[in-house]
Amino acid sequence: MVEKKHIFEIKDFSIYYGAFMAVKTITLNIEANRITAIIGPSGCGKSTLLRSLNRMNDLIVTSRVEGQMLFQGVDIYDKDTDVIELRRRVGMVFQKPNPFPSSVYENVAYGPKIRGVKKKSHLDEIVENALVRADLWKEVKDKLNDSGLSLSGGQMQRLCIARSLAQEPEVILFDEPTSALDPISTANIENLLQELQKTVTIVIVTHNMQQAARISSYTAFMYLGELIEFGDTDTIFVNPQNKLTEEYITGRFG
């Protein structure tokens, strides 16, 4: 058997908001170059867990963590960790497409520019490459100077993916990326994610169980801040070990 490469190793990890424990002592490994889905009812802590992977939770003043979270063997929450570099290597795409109110080109060039890439030809190359990888190049190559906000919802979300790809991340975190999109745009994004996993590790939070079943290799089911079950997506959906998981995926609560 081939040794699995764990890009994230999460051990006894908890997240608090003030006195409230949003994520309760979770232990979980995330395999590289696979799609891992986190599912569970609203308020179960799945987005909180996702946002702790690139320390976006730091922005909430009252948040605090316990336990260990390793990215490529390095403790993310060590006081010497460079959060900026972590976020470059672990990108994020949000629920609502949020391109900047600037041109398509500027949106994608944002990351490289703030890291000091100045040469026009180099930037052009990065932008084209990222847009091609996000499957958006064909649609926008003639309107790179149009506002990113002029695109359709699905295009905007792929623009956000391209913006993330331009920073050459090893992981991209997706926080319900298709919940604001129509079925066709959703299918496009799902196909895109399956293509992207060859080069980028993907962790996706989704409300849509079919989506998790369709695209992910691993699924984590969370409920009230606890990790109820984690395993191969096929196992979770066909043969869940826990009664709660079974009830959730068969739609008896949610």
Add this chain to the structure above:
Amino acid sequence: MIEGTGSIHKPFALVHKKKFNLKQGFFLSLIRTFGFAGALTLFVILFFVSYNGVHVLSWEFITQPPVEAMTKGGIFPVIVGTVLLTVFCMTLVIPIGVTTAIFLSEYSKPGLVLNLVMMSIYTLAGVPSVVFGLFGLGVFVVAFNFGMSLLAGSLTLAIMVLPYIISTSEEAIKAVPYSFREASLACGATKWQTIKKVVLPTAMPGILTGVILGTAKVSGETAPIMFTAAAFFTPGVPRSLLEPVMALPYHIYVLATAGTHIEETRGIQYGTALTLIVLVLGMNLLGIILRSRQRKKRAW
């Protein structure tokens, strides 16, 4: 409807004959009257000043200095004085005001200190301008020994308009959606990069609107410059920051109340007033255009 069955319902039972509702009619006309009264006041003032002042307006009027004890000639040094006061004032205020707004909205932690600072700023914005004039006299003219000067006047105006610039800038910055900041931080930007590259450019039209309206306010104020900068008469344009200047609002005041030729200079008074109004309205118009362009661009 099936033929022959007839109908037991009255057709269009929802449509009543329009009845005049006395109470509603009264309040509606009251609201209309008050609404028009506001607009009408502006037009009456504009018409009145234009009617009395437009005949003195000429190229010479705005390019020549006053002559013969200010009873003839133009108002060139007066316009220059107001422009200089406004420019120096805004040069000081914009960086300080916008920086303060950034600090308040992006860096300060909610709590007692922030509340106290905010309360002071809002209170300061409501202080009558003559109080700033007296403050400027005490501090800049006397204590700092700047004398009645362009410098003292600009500083006084700056302090007066600062709270306004801070609060409008802060609102513009706060109106930038949180998702933009989130997106930038998730790209690996630092907080300062996020502010510089995303927050400020997005807030810029709002900040500019505040700056332009603030500029209009500064250029029309009399009380703050009365004791700190404005001269009855200067032989020409100022040559240094420590010289007093003539200014449009004060010039009107002087000609209309303190001169010895009040009646002869009526035309010049109205002409000066008209120049000031055109200047201020022009800046307000610029502010309105900028704001509407910003609203059109906004798509979040």
